[in-house]
Each structure stands twice: as C-alpha cells, then as structure tokens.
Amino acid sequence: MPVHKLAASVLLLSVLFIAAANYLPDIPKTWDMKEIKRFHVPPYDRKVAVTYVPEEIYYALPEYKLYKTYPVYIYDKMPEGYLDSLKSLPPEIAVDFSKLTTDEDWIEAGRLVFEMPPNRSPYNALTFESAWVDSVGYETTKDGILPYLSYIQTPEGLKLGSTSCANCHTKILDNGQVVVGGQGDYPFDREFAFIIKKFDFPVTASMSTPLVYAPWSDPSVKEAWAKEDFVQTLMSTPPGVMTRQGTGTESPVAVPSLFGIRDIKYFDRTGLMKNENIGDLMRYAAFNQGMDMFTQYGAYIPMNGISSHSQITTEQWDHPFGYDAGRYSDEQLYALAMYLYSLEAPENPEKSPAEVLARGEVIFAEQGCVTCHTPPAFTNNMLLPATADFEIPDEDKETLDIFNVSVETDPYLSTKTRRGTGYYKVPSLRGLWMREAFFHDGSLTSIEEVLDPARLEPDYIPTGHVPVNKVFQGVPGHPFGMELSPDDKDALIAYLKSL
C-alpha cells in the first residue's frame, strides 16, 4: 500500500475513533416556538387564534425524575409481601444521562422514560381485586402483571404510577405476549366509568370541558356528560380505543401502533402534528403528556382554572388527570424518541399460502387501495378532507400533503374536537393482524367488518365504539373493496393480515 494511502487510512480511522469516543448526540430543543409553529397543524376553525405555552414558562417547569419502577400485579397473583418489600426500598434514580455514550445506552434510557409514570397516586389507590379486574376488563400477562402500570418508589413514598407512554401504548396478545408499541389496550375509559360508579365520583361540566370541549364544538358538549349517559358512553369504549384529551364525547380515538413511527409523516388520526424530524417526535410527546392542555384557543385554555399562560407555575399546576407538576427534559425526550425508533414489531403469526397472498396483492392494487395505502409504509402519508364539502384553505396546499378526496367517514373527530384539523390521515396498514380497533373512532373491530357493505346501512350496529348519546347511522364511508367475490375477499383479507 502506498505510504500516502496508508497515512490516509490511519487518519480516517483515528477520526472515526475520536468521533466514537466522544459520541454526544445533537439534541434538538423541544420547546422551540418556531419549530412548534411549523409542526402544529392549524385547528379546524381557522378563525381561532392559537398560542402555545411560551418557552420561558415551559422550561421553568421542573423536570421529571426517573425513579426506578416495579411491576404491578393483580391482587390474586401478587407475590407474598411484595408491596412491603417495595416500600422498604430506597428511591433510586434509574438512569444517569451524563453517562450515556452509545446509541444502545440512549435507547435503554428511552425505554425507562417510556415506562416512567408522570401520574403518581397513593400505592393502594387501586389494588386490582379479581372482581374489579373482571368488570373493567384488564388484560394481564400469564403471571398476573399489568405491564401498563408500575409502582414507583419516590422520596414521598411508594406510588402507583400511571399515564406513562407504556400505559397506553402496550398491548397483550391473546397468547399473553406483551407487545410494547402495539395498539394499546388499557381500558382507560371503562376504568374511569367503574371508578365513577364505585366511588360515586361526581361528574360535572368542569370535567368534560377540559377533556373534550373546543371553541368550535357544539356548546352542548360542555353539559353533555350527564352522569348516566357519560358513564354508559365510557363503558362502551372497546379495547384499543380511548377518550384521549382533545377528542370528543361522540368520538374517542383508536390508539395507533408505534412501530415504524419514523415513516409516518403526520401524527394523530387528524394529522394534528407533523413528523419531519426527531425533534417533532419529542414535541409530540411533550404536548400530549399535558402541555396541550395549556394551548390557548382564542380566549380558551382547556386546563381548568387557568385563563392565562402566566398562571402555569409549579404551585398552580393541577392537571386534570392529577399529574404532579413537571415536564420531560430534552434529554429524556431525545432518549424516548431513540427508543421509539428502535421498536420492532413481533413476528406475524398469520401464515397464508403464497398464491392466496399473491392474489390478495393483485386485488389490493385493482381495488385502488394501493393509491392511498402505498407500500412500504402502507400509507401515502397524506391528509384527506374529513368531509366532501370541506373547503381546503389555500395555505394548506403549500404546507400540507393533501389527497383531495374525502373517504366520508364520520367527520366528528376532525370537525368538532380540539384534535380536529378538517382532515383524516391515511392510516398505515402495517401490523393490521394484531389490531382490534379500526377507523379513527374505533367503531369497527375487524378487517372483515371494514370490508362488509352491511355496515353502511343506517340500522347497522357496529361491534366497536357506539356513542350512547348519538343517533347512529351505520358506519359510513371508505366503501372500498366491498363488492368482491367471497374468494377474492378472503384473499384480500389474508393479504391485509400479512402486512
């Protein structure tokens, strides 16, 4: 090897070596107002001015401390003396961010952030006796663990932790396998309904308003949660669906799968936020873990008791779901995003003969599915008007990726709620085999039902979410792939389950 070449390789190697040794990621700033304005899609009602929590106020909130967490068992399966042994442990910080060097370190730290519960209740707030577990309908592992929740030992004592990412983004398959990042099946709404019933919890407008009201909602939404209706509506929420803050009484939302999140250009069914860089995923997490409750729409701030951003202080923080004051640090969010990027879907157990799958693939193309659900992500990553008569604002043509035809599913979520933008995104069809909630509101529970023309009939009662206080008109829209011979439909379904 000529000398100069050798010298060049030595130089190159040493540069690489130095780079590896000093690996420090370039962490984006989460609460960067310019970035927030780019990434946040305007609300359905464009006349309403939107302002976000100012940077200084956001960064003045205390950072969450990542104390070590421990599994939660249902009562019947809890090992002898388990809680007492946890209570005797000292609080321990689970990760030291200054010591992270490799990508693997960051991913592992991100896993801990994913599991860290921002909401910390007294450890015995819920003890999951079997009658309770059965009536709410929790899934558990074979060992009786609820992987959605955790105990967390803090300086204030042992707490029952909830509302971690894991709480909503974990699924247990029929065979007991825990799928982190799958379509979450924690029965949030039903749990809430049972708490209301069991403890005779008062339901008032002050609860519904922060959760489901938007200035462009019907004003009746504020009062809609008369107790019985409300409880019944919550009880009818099927697995994989929940009333996330900013959705509606008539439309909860299906929980997405987080596998391959990097390829998804718009977050949320309504495409409320863009996913153009890792910082956007960090911002998404920050907003959706509570900061969105402080976004100001005209004069309205969802959070109860807050009428101006200057009131958002550690002392006054009173999250509707009971969070302690806090925010994730930028490092925590970066680690979290790295972890989400690293998630891999479990192996697909559906096995159909190759000829059936090949036939299914042809039908998928023939029926035009492929235009919207385009491989490899099985979405063209575009937004479709939620209704046929939605007038697309001119600026959207510049700033959004719009596929200008409506599939005419129920428009409520996108036209009446805070998550509403006037659009629905084309959802990815990857991992359909392990999903149990379909369409944005989870009104359908199987692929077969999606493709069944009977659901279009006004008297059809869907198997999934059915709002109690709404006159149901079947499950309209998305009339694709319905008129097929039984064999062709089977082949299409087999193909869809293979994705």
Next chain:
Amino acid sequence: MPKSVFTLILILFTFAVSAQEKDQVNLVSSEVSFVIKNAGINVDGSMEGLTANILFNPKKPQKGSISGTLDPATIKTGIGMRDKHLKNEDYFDVENYPQIKMQSNSLRKLQGNQYEGLFTLTIKDITREISLPFTVTEENDQFIFDTSFEINRQDFGLGDDSIILSDMVKINIRLTGTP
C-alpha cells in the same frame, strides 16, 4: 370588381356549404375508453357525453375536419370515490372546465384505410397539438372511426408525480356515423 368579389365569396360559400352537406357525417354512437397503469395493474375507464362535428370524405380527407367535446364529469373507473377524486381540481376540475375539446388542424391519408390527423387537444386550460393515427372503415353504410393514442397526463395538469400511477394514459375512441 365588387361584383366579382361578391360572386367569388358566394361561390366559395356555396361550395363550402355543399362540401359540408355532402361530407357531413352524422354521429350515431361513440365510445371513449382509457387505460392507465396503477401499481402495475391496468385500470380501465370510460367517459361519455361526446359531441362531434365531422366532415369527412375518404377520397379527400385533407378537406375534412373533425371536432368534438367530451364531458369529463362522466368519468367512470369502477370505483365511485376514485371517480369523484378525478373530477376535482387535482385532475379534471370539472367545475371550472366542463369540457374536453378536440379540433383537427389537418387530416391526411396514409395508406389503405389509415389516416393521420393533427389535432389540438384542450384539457382544462392546457392546449397541445397532438398527432393521431386513425382508421376509417365503411360498414353497412356507416363510417367507423377508430383511434388509439397515448398522452402524458401530466402534460395536461392531470395529477402530480406518482410512484404508483403511470404518466402515460392510453385512450381509445370509436365513433360511428352515417355519411
């Protein structure tokens, strides 16, 4: 002098009228279909509402002319929602452009029953000249005009770049008329 000009005009005019009368082909039926590849699969479609004004004499094709309009709002591809999309401003924008227009600039004979015409084709607000081969067969005292040609949909502002939808569209037109 004025008189002769007048006569000339009169003669020309009469000639034109008689040519028109003699070579006028009255449209009896029409079929317009197209094929485009989507994800490697041929999608067939059709359009209706064709009106045509045809002057054609197989012996003197260069004296003839063919013009016609088509109603893009009648587009059918077998999937209702797709048809709806094709009618909006991303594609045919039928509200603002209710007609597709075609007008021959010249017609000539190639050989046998084969001809070639230079046409201006207007889709939306884009007009382009295209050259198309066509055949004319006489059957049961009827003329059957057949043509099949390709256009690039993006040349006429029909949709954007797509990784699955091909740019080239094959169009087949068959007109039947009585001389």
